[in-house]
Amino acid sequence: MPVVLFHQTLTRGDEMSINIEQTRSLVARALEDLAAKRDDLNELDRGLGDGDHGTTIARGAKAATDALREANLGSVNEVFTLTGRAMMRSMGGASGVLFGVFFQGAKACAASPVLDTRTLHAFLKSGLEALKQKTKAEPGDKTMLDAVVPAITALEQANQASATLGTALEQTAAAAERGARSTAGLLPRFGRARTLGERAAAVQDPGATSVSVFLRGLADHLPEG
Amino acid sequence: MPVVLFHQTLTRGDEMSINIEQTRSLVARALEDLAAKRDDLNELDRGLGDGDHGTTIARGAKAATDALREANLGSVNEVFTLTGRAMMRSMGGASGVLFGVFFQGAKACAASPVLDTRTLHAFLKSGLEALKQKTKAEPGDKTMLDAVVPAITALEQANQASATLGTALEQTAAAAERGARSTAGLLPRFGRARTLGERAAAVQDPGATSVSVFLRGLADHLPEG
Amino acid sequence: MRYFTHDPESAVEHALAGLLGFTGVSLQRVGTHLAVVYPENGNRKVKVVVGGGSGHEPLFLGIAGPGLADGAVAGQVFAAPSPDAIYAVIEAVHADEGVVLVYGNYSGDVLNFGVAADDAKANGLQVAEVRVHDDIASAEISRLEDRRGIAGDIFVIKAISAAADLGMSFRDVVRVGEKTNFQTRSLGVASRAATAIDTGQPMFELPEGEIEIGMGLHGEMGVRRSAYQPAEVLVPQMMEMLVADFEQTKLPLARAAVMINGLGSTTVLELLAISGHVRKFLDLHSVPVAYQAAGQFATSLDMAGFSITISGLDDELEPLLAAPCQSFCFTRP
């Protein structure tokens, strides 16, 4: 079983693709960033739901990094599907299934030995399709979709422009962050927050925030080519 | 049924005795003083017991004044026995029985149409004997006995000195007050406070305080002769 | 306030150990999941599996037993259980004809039970879902199916289980479940938020002198605030709202089962007093009460508050709710 250095220092480059091991490290580091936001995410969920989104997502992130550390991986797809499966198994709550199916979108895509802008776009787009099977929420409803949908639009544009993975991730993360921020002020229409109406308007959606934190982590930790 | 003026203005005199109606008014007014100390007595009991002595004694005082208001009285003894019975019936708690039997001591004494130093001494002394059947507590154990016993000693001396009722009541009340104050600093050995030891030492015993408040009320409201 | 335990995940694990140690109803754990089965409800062709987040004890794990659920599965505190755990229980109850999943209508539960149900169906099992939606404060009557589930879970689980005990078909058990679900309405109030188990902080801020109406069971805020009222004023108001809700579905209350549920810190003294006020209201309105209970059945950690649940009964439901049952959560000898 390969030894993986989880905390090696990586700096962003302008390479076109990374291999399986690099993808494993990259996703693991982004998940660690997510887990580190535990208390902030709980605080957002206190205003909007039951105050546990940080705890839940941190549990999922930990389960996923544990699973990634031990897995024998045959494709980059598996990095994502394993992550999704571990999250779905360990998290529970609304976000467990939603993050779970989103990451497992990679299962429906052709197996690839490298992660590049095209494969990443395919994975996440397939993940969004799976998400849509699970929820009728659309952008503007103050859910994680408010981050996911603009992120994938940005990724699609980057892909069409044949952008490097670094550039694509940067644009994707920025779009997700904008999307997450846009949820502050929106009226909630799905999930626990639904019944709160105006009382929950001011708060930024925790699920959308998690999506943006994860994608920002991918952009930040991409290794040099 | 006689009409009783509960709130008529009475001032202390140096008469030797009062009649049944005057005794009824006097005891009722002392009971009202006791009920008015509800919150203070609760506060003392919070430090030493379960915080309800004021509520309990106020309930008893109210029941007793109600009973006194309606009763046909044939002797001054009945003012005391009625009060005791009403308290025992309505209060519950440790103090219900203790105040109940103390006031009902008058039952064992010869019926009298007037209250004077001698009859009052006989009633309360008989009440103390009844109390001793109910508790092994002695002065120094931080209970109502710390007020009752010195009060009766003072009353006995006043009786031997053939003091007027006014003088006797003044001396009795003063002794009860000293006795109640002396309980601050004592270690509790009876009642709920028993298990608290040092933690309850500083507080003045609520039951002893009630006794002194009642006796002070009798002294203060004694009508002019 | 400080809990006697700080780590939510180990707390739930320890609680399950505690439940398994009780004498009386003998439960079996399902693998390493936070899940139990009671395998002795022998007469049933259709099995009943229930679940939801932890923090609602004695629900959900505590409601498996004779005359009640065959399987129960919990998530972490206030998180729905995962599809894997739910699926493991669906398998573990070994149903001849099918499995009915009963859970409160919250996104998390809908999503996780939904995935498990899909997996089970893909493996050839017959599965139906009853999403309890008794909380009248959580949505208008026109959006009945958007309403959340609170303590009404218990009446729905009770009726469905008793139907299964009669040996009813899958179709009929589900029909009974949906009927009870439709006829069960609840309303809750809180005077203090639950304390988060890990931080020790209140889950929402409720100013002194205000009460929260229609809070969910998961520590989340209610739908609106109101000034404090003592129970003798508040309860009749709540009862008016409940009765009006029945009338809006052209379902005047003819006979009722009533449950007063404590949410965590509300004293049993208060629950009894509230129960008295509820009964007085129903007596005044000439609604016969076939069943009335008060206690802690579906809590929200240590939230201070209570809910009133009313089930409208007919000749089919009354004996189902009356049938004997036993569990840590709910017993009818």
Place this chain on the structure above:
Amino acid sequence: MRYFTHDPESAVEHALAGLLGFTGVSLQRVGTHLAVVYPENGNRKVKVVVGGGSGHEPLFLGIAGPGLADGAVAGQVFAAPSPDAIYAVIEAVHADEGVVLVYGNYSGDVLNFGVAADDAKANGLQVAEVRVHDDIASAEISRLEDRRGIAGDIFVIKAISAAADLGMSFRDVVRVGEKTNFQTRSLGVASRAATAIDTGQPMFELPEGEIEIGMGLHGEMGVRRSAYQPAEVLVPQMMEMLVADFEQTKLPLARAAVMINGLGSTTVLELLAISGHVRKFLDLHSVPVAYQAAGQFATSLDMAGFSITISGLDDELEPLLAAPCQSFCFTRP
């Protein structure tokens, strides 16, 4: 915290109305007293009357029923009932052979039940008193009879009532009661005082990060303070103290009945976890457990805390504790 009711006296009156409205065990009120009788325990020559202050719900009024008390009488919140009320219940249970009074060993209860017992004896009735003294924190073992009664009340009432159901003589019922009393030991801890119902203020101050050990059931302080410990550390310490207490009376625990009692605000999640820790300790010490339950049985309004009660069983007591019984407070189907 604010109660949903402010006036303690009307709260107790309303609570009694609530209790009388429950379906299941059908109780009758005794006159205008805060007292009930369950008249259907037909086989008994000896009747069992229990009581104490209010604020401990579901005790005391809630423990009348089949296999349990024949009569129950309450005082106001935290005040023992008056002799009149107690006497009225002694009369109302219509005993052929005698009445056993069971109550917790507190001055107020001893005094009031004592007066009622004297009155009853003066009227030719046979009456005995069992003063439950299970709280090991409240006095040294050498002063066993000075100890207070807390949740152990329930095991003593249960055993005595089952003995009466067997048609035992007065003498034997009392003997069973005293034996169970002697074999029943409890220890409680609190992490927050009860809130006084009238003022809304805590009944004693407990600094954050401290716990109170051995508090009484009436909102009074415990016997000492200690630093906060989580349940997994605290429970084994408490169990050591309980086991050592049994050993001091040359009564090593051979078989046990166990009750984890919530005092008001402690969550059912915690009570379950505590129950798991208790069982783990007993398993490690090879003490077989014949009965184990957790819940709110004898509360102290909304105090945060719990008590552990252990009864040492022998061949006589075990079936008595196991016999079926039903009441609002305690049910064994």
